[in-house]
Amino acid sequence: MFEKEGFIGVGCVVRDVDGGFIGARNHRVPVSMQHRETEAVSLKEALSWIKQTGYMYCIFETDAKLIADACKELKGIAYFHTIVSDCLKLFKHFENVLFDFVSRSANGVTHKLARATHFMLGIHESFYTALEFVRDILLIDFI
Incomplete structure (x- = not known):
């Protein structure tokens, strides 16, 4: 989230069943909102892609526990709830989908992709072929 610049960075990575790249x-999304809404917008962008x-x-993984819980239980308020509802609608476009919370240490590639949008x-x-600046983190996340 780059508050002063008025955008968030979104990073997504796709892996195979063995964790291979x-x-x-990654890209910028011009928004100015609270942290929980930016996490929801990031998920929505990933789902759309x-x-x-x-x-x-x-299987979608996020290091934002609030988003993981909201998508599993459809909890939320105001704008946040609207974004989560949009995410749940996007889930319906997949034949089989799981969504889970993972720790940030297991999700370093997406964090680095999002930060790079600055x-x-x-x-x-x-x-x-992975972008050069995330190759080292891919190996760490894989382990």
Whole structure:
């Protein structure tokens, strides 16, 4: 979240069943809101991207416990609840989907992708070859 600049950085990574790298994406989203809403917007952006790729069997992980709980229990208020509801609608586009909370230490790639948007403009995607600046973290997250 880059409050002064008025945007959040979104980072997503796709892995196979063995944890191997398939693809990654990061970009800026121009918003100014509370932390919980930015986490919900990030999930919504990730869901929209994965929906476009055509993957139908997915496990989504987040290091934001509030989002994980809200998606599992449909809890929330005001704008946050609206974003979570949009995420739940996007879940319906997948044949089989799980959603779970993971610790930040197991989710370093997405954090680094999101932070990199501070210095990068536009949308950056890569498939089958990881962006150079996340290769070291991919190995750490994999372990």
